[in-house]
Amino acid sequence: MIRINGLNKSFSTINGPLHVLRDINLQVGVGQRVAVVGSSGAGKTTLMHLMGGLDHPTSGEVLFEDKSLFALKGAALDAFRNSTIGFVFQFNQLLPEFTALENVMMPLLIAGQSRKDARLPAAEILAEVGLEERFEHKPGALSGGEQQRVAIARALIQKPRLLLADEPTGNLDRRTSADIFALLDRMHSHYNLTMVIVTHNDLLAARMDRVLKIEDGQLAADDLN
Numbered sequence: 001m002i003r004i005n006g007l008n009k010s011f012s013t014i015n016g017p018l019h020v021l022r023d024i025n026l027q028v029g030v031g032q033r034v035a036v037v038g039s040s041g042a043g044k045t046t047l048m049h050l051m052g053g054l055d056h057p058t059s060g061e062v063l064f065e066d067k068s069l070f071a072l073k074g075a076a077l078d079a080f081r082n083s084t085i086g087f088v089f090q091f092n093q094l095l096p097e098f099t100a101l102e103n104v105m106m107p108l109l110i111a112g113q114s115r116k117d118a119r120l121p122a123a124e125i126l127a128e129v130g131l132e133e134r135f136e137h138k139p140g141a142l143s144g145g146e147q148q149r150v151a152i153a154r155a156l157i158q159k160p161r162l163l164l165a166d167e168p169t170g171n172l173d174r175r176t177s178a179d180i181f182a183l184l185d186r187m188h189s190h191y192n193l194t195m196v197i198v199t200h201n202d203l204l205a206a207r208m209d210r211v212l213k214i215e216d217g218q219l220a221a222d223d224l225n
């Protein structure tokens, strides 16, 4: 599904270029579940953004089903991302002015569905993450863990082919984390969802098919679980 060839990313800083990712090569097959681990600052978030077409590499390519992600531009890239890739950001990036339900409906509204049609699937997936009592809450009135669950529901509402999640259980207690893992398992078995998940949670990493370790911007290991 995804092929990454010779990917490099550097940022220009006042101290000169900062090489964050160096020569990353990676293939992720359809339905594969991949954990990405590595210390803070190793380049995990940068890699996720490149895989989701949210940022451009300095060199190298990201192919999604043999098509370069960066050949798509502007509205075409936005539409592709909206329908194909679910993204859970490290800091959930919910829209503060909208309720939990509206945040989850948003990808459907952006894709042109009516509020009436978007409401039921959003309510169903919010119930799946245990938030049936929080539909009308705005993000500021939700706990950190509840906000993460809303973000996960929003990422899954379009039944994406690929889920990219950046520390999705970072703020969650064990019990809620277990609920999220169970939801991801269901999405995987029902839809053969491919997932790449950055995590510090050893339990979650151990449930994935592969664990990739990033060290100093390079893939250090690819252990089959």
Ligand SMILES: Nc1ncnc2c1ncn2[C@@H]1O[C@H](COP(=O)(O)OP(=O)(O)O)[C@@H](O)[C@H]1O
Binding pocket: 011, 012, 013, 018, 020, 038, 039, 040, 041, 042, 043, 044, 045, 046, 047
């Ligand atoms: N936009 C940017 N400009 C400059 N440096 C950046 C930028 N984004 C990230 N970095 C640097 O790149 C490195 C990797 O960041 P990141 O991918 O967020 O790490 P991780 O998610 O593994 O903690 C860090 O040293 C960070 O400071």
Ligand SMILES: [Mg+2]
Binding pocket: 044, 045, 046, 090, 166
């Ligand atoms: Mg990060």
